[in-house]
Amino acid sequence: MHAKTRNDEPQRRENLDPHESFNPVPRLMLGLIGLLLIWAVYYIYTAHPTTRPALGDRRNVEVLAAVPSKAVDGGQIFGASCAACHQATGTGIPQVFPPLAGSAWVNGGEQVLIQILLHGINGSIEVAGNTYDGVMPAFGDKLDDAEIAAVASHIRSQWGNQGAPVTPESVAEQRKRTADRSAPWNGGAELATLK
Structure with a gap:
């Protein structure tokens, strides 16, 4: 046998390299x-x-079949489609988007509000003494009669507005009345002819 050297000592202190074993x-x-x-x-x-x-x-x-369907929620539609511009409080954004609270366009005849929702507006409109010149999109192709009636009723009953509720039948009548219209209303001047 050979004599132990100082070089063998570190090797004895080392553990063997690990090996993976078969562990089922x-x-x-x-x-x-x-x-x-x-x-x-x-x-x-x-x-x-x-x-x-x-x-x-x-x-x-x-x-x-006898289970009644859930009524359309105008507040939910307003929150999803209108609140970004007109705000959840109906106050709009000054000089950008008109307020709905206290608006004569909202509280007046329902046909005007229905037509605004159906076809939108493009041009100047005066609301609460301020002139707004912008674009409001049409919702006639996105919402059915019951949904437009629900959101119009919601708008006419919130933020101090005192307008009567709007029925889906009224919306259907207004939709039929302007079925051939494809362009938005040209501001307040053209909307005033609907009153």
């Missing part, structure tokens, strides 16, 4: 996975996936 998934885990798969197949088989989903809660078609 424990049998208990494999058993649990197998049981879950068997349960899933059994559940799908006994759930009758071929039944009509509309009757999943065991109500028949007549009962489902």
Whole structure:
């Protein structure tokens, strides 16, 4: 044998390099996975996936048809489509977007507000003593009669406005009246002819 040298000492203090060993998934885990798969197949088989989903809660078609549909929420439509410009408080943005609160265009005849919502405005309009020169988009192609009636009713009943509610029938009548119109109203001067 050879004599121990000082060079051998550091090698004895070192651990061997790690090696990956073959560690299979424990049998208990494999058993649990197998049981879950068997349960899933059994559940799908006994759930009758071929039944009509509309009757999943065991109500028949007549009962489902009798459930009233939810009323259109004008406040929600206003918040999604109008509040960015006219603000949630209806005060608008000074010199940019007109206020709806206390506006004669809102509180006057409902046909004017309906036509504004249906076709939009392009041009000068005076609101509460201030002149606004901008563009309001048309919503006639985006909202149906019930939705326009709901948002118009919301506008006419908020922020101190005292206008009567607007019905979907009124909107349908106004839509039919100006069915051939494709351009926005040319400011307040043209809207004034509707009063």
